Amino acid sequence: MSLPTEIKIEKPSKERTGTPLLEINNLKQYYPIKKGIFSKTVGHVKAVDGLSLQIYPGETLGLVGESGCGKSTTGRAIVQLEKPSEGEIIFDGKNISNFTNREMRSIRTELQIIFQDPYSSLNPRKRIGDLLSEPLLFHKLATPSEAKKKVEDMLEIVGLPKSYRNRYPHEFSGGQRQRIGIARALILNPKLIVCDEPVSALDVSIQAQVLNLLKDLQNEFNLTYLFIGHGLGAVKYISDRIAVMYLGNIVEIAKTEEMFKNPKHPYTLALLNAYPVPNPHLRGRQRIVLEGDVPSPANPPKGCKFHTRCPIAQSKCREEVPVLTGVHHSVACHFPIN
Numbered sequence: 001m002s003l004p005t006e007i008k009i010e011k012p013s014k015e016r017t018g019t020p021l022l023e024i025n026n027l028k029q030y031y032p033i034k035k036g037i038f039s040k041t042v043g044h045v046k047a048v049d050g051l052s053l054q055i056y057p058g059e060t061l062g063l064v065g066e067s068g069c070g071k072s073t074t075g076r077a078i079v080q081l082e083k084p085s086e087g088e089i090i091f092d093g094k095n096i097s098n099f100t101n102r103e104m105r106s107i108r109t110e111l112q113i114i115f116q117d118p119y120s121s122l123n124p125r126k127r128i129g130d131l132l133s134e135p136l137l138f139h140k141l142a143t144p145s146e147a148k149k150k151v152e153d154m155l156e157i158v159g160l161p162k163s164y165r166n167r168y169p170h171e172f173s174g175g176q177r178q179r180i181g182i183a184r185a186l187i188l189n190p191k192l193i194v195c196d197e198p199v200s201a202l203d204v205s206i207q208a209q210v211l212n213l214l215k216d217l218q219n220e221f222n223l224t225y226l227f228i229g230h231g232l233g234a235v236k237y238i239s240d241r242i243a244v245m246y247l248g249n250i251v252e253i254a255k256t257e258e259m260f261k262n263p264k265h266p267y268t269l270a271l272l273n274a275y276p277v278p279n280p281h282l283r284g285r286q287r288i289v290l291e292g293d294v295p296s297p298a299n300p301p302k303g304c305k306f307h308t309r310c311p312i313a314q315s316k317c318r319e320e321v322p323v324l325t326g327v328h329h330s331v332a333c334h335f336p337i338n
C-alpha cells in the first residue's frame with residue numbers, strides 16, 4: 001500500500017446511521033485513596049465520573065481534553081484493561097461491563113487498542129513476527145504457517161517490508177514501532193480500535209503518515225475508531241465527530257466542522273484558542289484564556305466542574321450540575337456561548 005507523505009485537505013463526513021457499535025452509559029472509574037497502617041479508604045480519585053457517549057459503525061470519534069481529564073482511562077475501560085466502577089459498556093449489542101476474562105476472549109478479536117508508546121507495549125525479547133502471530137495462535141485463528149503469511153501481509157499493509165518480521169523492537173524508529181502497533185491491533189480484523197494518542201510522541205511529518213495510514217486502513221477494512229488525543233490538529237483531521245472531556249465528563253460533542261466553527265462550551269473555546277489558525281482575518285476572534293490548574297479529581301468542584309476556571313461563570317454554575325443536552329450538537333453548560 002502506498003502511503004501519502006502529506007496530510008490530505010478534503011475529508012468526507014460520515015452520517016450516523018443505525019445502531020451504535022459502542023454505547024457507554026454513565027461510566028465511572030474510581031480509584032480508592034488509602035491512608036494509615038490499615039490502608040483505610042479515605043476517598044476516591046474520580047478519573048471518569050458519569051461519562052456517556054455513542055460511536056457508530058465506520059466513524060471516528062475524537063476524544064480531546066487536557067492531561068488528567070480521564071481520556072486514556074476511558075479507553076482502557078472500553079477494552080476492559082480496567083474494570084469500570086459503575087456504568088454500562090455495550091459493544092455490538094453485548095454489555096461487556098461485567099464480562100469475566102473467559103467471556104472477554106470472544107470479544108478480544110473485535111475490540112483492540114493502539115497504545116501511545118508502542119515501545120513499552122512490545123516485548124523487547126520477542127521478534128516482530130512472534131509478536132504479531134501470537135494473537136492469531138492464541139485465538140486459534142491460524143496455523144503457524146498461515147500466521148507467518150498473514151504477518152508478512154500485514155507488515156506490507158502498514159508500510160513495512162515483510163523481512164522486518166525477524167527484527168526486534170529496539171531496531172525500529174518510533175514511527176516504525178507505531179506501525180507495528182497498528183499491525184498488531186489490526187491483525188485480528190477487529191470492528192473497533194481505541195487509538196490512545198497514537199501520534200503524540202511522533203515527529204510532525206511522521207504524524208501525517210500515520211494519520212493517513214489510519215484513514216486508509218479504516219476505508220479498506222471498514223474500521224471504527226475512538227481517537228484519543230490532545231493535539232487538535234490531528235483530532236480535527238481524522239475525526240468525524242469530537243467529544244470534549246473535562247475532569248471525567250463530556251462537556252460538548254458535535255461534528256468536527258461544527259465544533260470548530262461554532263463551539264458552545266467555554267472550555268471548548270479555550271482549547272480552540274490554543275490551536276494556531278493560519279488565518280490573519282481571525283486575529284480578532286472571541287478568545288477565552290484559561291487561568292489556574294485543573295482541579296483535583298479526588299476533590300472536584302461542586303456544580304459545574306469548570307466553574308473555577310470559567311470567565312463567564314455565575315452563581316448557578318457553582319450550585320447546579322449542567323446536563324449534556326442537544327441532538328446534533330450537545331453541550332453541558334448553563335450559559336452556552338452563542
